[in-house]
Amino acid sequence: MERPLSGGVAAVRAGEPGTGPVDPVEAQLLEKAQRGNAFAFEEMVRRYQRQVYGTALRIVRRHDVADDLAQDAFLKAYRALGSFDTQRPFGPWIRRIVANLAINHVRSPEAREDGLPESHDLTPAPGVGPLGGVLEREAQAVLARALEGLPVEQRAVFALRVFEELSYQEIAESLQIPVGTVMSRLSRARDRVRELVAPYLGASGRRAGSPS
Amino acid sequence: MTAHLIEKLSPYLDGELPPSEEALVSAHLRDCPDCSQRLAELAAVDRLAQGLAVEAPPGYFEGFPARVRERLPARPAGVRRLPRWALAAAAVLLVAVITPLSIRERSPSPPVADLPRAAEPRPAPTSVLEAKDQAARGLGYVAVPEGEERDARRERRETARPRSKPAVVSEPAPARQVTPPAPAAPPPAPPLPDAEAQRLSAAAATPAAAASAVKGRGPWFQSQSQSPGTQAPAPPEQTAVEERSLEAKSDRAPVAEVAESEVAADKRGSLAGSGRAEGASAPLINKKKKEERAGFEDLAARRPRNAAEARTLREAARRAVTEDPSSDQADEARVLVIEAGVLAFSLSRDPADLARVEADARAYLARADAGQVARVRALLASVSR
Numbered sequence: 001m002e003r004p005l006s007g008g009v010a011a012v013r014a015g016e017p018g019t020g021p022v023d024p025v026e027a028q029l030l031e032k033a034q035r036g037n038a039f040a041f042e043e044m045v046r047r048y049q050r051q052v053y054g055t056a057l058r059i060v061r062r063h064d065v066a067d068d069l070a071q072d073a074f075l076k077a078y079r080a081l082g083s084f085d086t087q088r089p090f091g092p093w094i095r096r097i098v099a100n101l102a103i104n105h106v107r108s109p110e111a112r113e114d115g116l117p118e119s120h121d122l123t124p125a126p127g128v129g130p131l132g133g134v135l136e137r138e139a140q141a142v143l144a145r146a147l148e149g150l151p152v153e154q155r156a157v158f159a160l161r162v163f164e165e166l167s168y169q170e171i172a173e174s175l176q177i178p179v180g181t182v183m184s185r186l187s188r189a190r191d192r193v194r195e196l197v198a199p200y201l202g203a204s205g206r207r208a209g210s211p212s
Numbered sequence: 213m214t215a216h217l218i219e220k221l222s223p224y225l226d227g228e229l230p231p232s233e234e235a236l237v238s239a240h241l242r243d244c245p246d247c248s249q250r251l252a253e254l255a256a257v258d259r260l261a262q263g264l265a266v267e268a269p270p271g272y273f274e275g276f277p278a279r280v281r282e283r284l285p286a287r288p289a290g291v292r293r294l295p296r297w298a299l300a301a302a303a304v305l306l307v308a309v310i311t312p313l314s315i316r317e318r319s320p321s322p323p324v325a326d327l328p329r330a331a332e333p334r335p336a337p338t339s340v341l342e343a344k345d346q347a348a349r350g351l352g353y354v355a356v357p358e359g360e361e362r363d364a365r366r367e368r369r370e371t372a373r374p375r376s377k378p379a380v381v382s383e384p385a386p387a388r389q390v391t392p393p394a395p396a397a398p399p400p401a402p403p404l405p406d407a408e409a410q411r412l413s414a415a416a417a418t419p420a421a422a423a424s425a426v427k428g429r430g431p432w433f434q435s436q437s438q439s440p441g442t443q444a445p446a447p448p449e450q451t452a453v454e455e456r457s458l459e460a461k462s463d464r465a466p467v468a469e470v471a472e473s474e475v476a477a478d479k480r481g482s483l484a485g486s487g488r489a490e491g492a493s494a495p496l497i498n499k500k501k502k503e504e505r506a507g508f509e510d511l512a513a514r515r516p517r518n519a520a521e522a523r524t525l526r527e528a529a530r531r532a533v534t535e536d537p538s539s540d541q542a543d544e545a546r547v548l549v550i551e552a553g554v555l556a557f558s559l560s561r562d563p564a565d566l567a568r569v570e571a572d573a574r575a576y577l578a579r580a581d582a583g584q585v586a587r588v589r590a591l592l593a594s595v596s597r
Contacts, residue, residue, distance in 0.1 A: 025586045032544070036287040036513035039551035043590070045277040054266035063269065074280045081288035136260070143260050161226065162261050168228045187222035194253050201256050
């Protein structure tokens, strides 16, 4: 599948719906979907597609792969929906599904043969963040490149912790590695990114005496 | 700070250190500005990363939900109704497996090595779990202390664990946030107790019973719909097969909504069916409800791929409402009319489809018994944009 990656941006930030108490409308949609109503499930897809795609993209970094994985994640969720408790939040469940699919992908031999895309899809978000303004955008651009430069195993751990906010135990279970390995990979990933980004951090995050 | 302590800053930031180590790092941070600075930078990197936007090509998210919908199977697993041929196939298999067993069982002096399982003396349970398993098969109650059971379970898990590391991450069983999904496929039927197996095998030898098993639910429904008084009592073997086929049906065919009590009522009905008249009316009502529901679900499980199919679905749902406006499913069907209408419009962009959606949605919202007002408002908003 080929889609242009340049041009306008549908910017999204993961983590919007699905984290608080269960929305009764969503519970109703899921119950309908459990009975085979595809329209109801389509509405759930509409609500969660940005989160799910975002989670996939942060791990695999390729739009075409993230698109496949996002679709597969929803299909997988639909197939398992019969046993899903609709009083539970859908967001964490579907994100976990897509994260696992993405991790399986990056661990597969075919993913290792995939080249890196020319353009990266994680870009500075518009608006003011913790550092504010131009400096933050620069810092985010450097950060995006730094994340791309991480070994796949480190990036997956970083993504699951920082973007998906999983505990070390949960990451260990997802990746089937010991908790100690999660800890050391994450520590190395963060240190590497920190080294590259530190010069761009604002006064609050900058080391005294570092170049400005 | 030593490299060892520097490595602890990341888990310290995440609150993942054991209390003793956390206290050590805290104490060190109070005296070491470099490490404090380093920790602040790590935290800043996290915040910065969380602010990264995800880009998708323009228009990507507009088309995504429909692409997923088109790939959806008819029903989620776990609530899927098995097609009748599958029930028939299962019944044929049952007969095919049990008949030879029963023939062998009756044949004089079989070779020792070939003894059918049903005739074997059951070995004494060798573990607590096995004892429980046997108890579950109806051999009697075995009291097992909970602790022992846990130990046995752990032991079994450990022996069952594959030695080599799996190549892929396991299925995403939701660990913390959601109830772990039950297995998608229905659990295999437990081995039949010996007496039951013998009864069944005897029943399988009766052509009428075998035929009724193959037909699946047919004969059972017939026995319910005829007056039990005028019907010759079924031979006990046949009843056994029918009960078994009923159990298979109620285990495998449930639609999510079929209340357990309803199934239980059906079972009671089936037991009463051969002898008493008063059991017959409730199952009849339940049967009608089930058929209605099944008919509606077949409708809802359609996957229209173009505007014409979406319109056909819309009108089929409308007919379902007209035919039985007081049905349990009428609310669902009314919303389905609108959902299918929205799809028809989104595929055709035909103003006539839009006008139909708006009229249907307004009519729905004006109903006092509308159960999905928010859903329909959202649907209406989606086409009015």
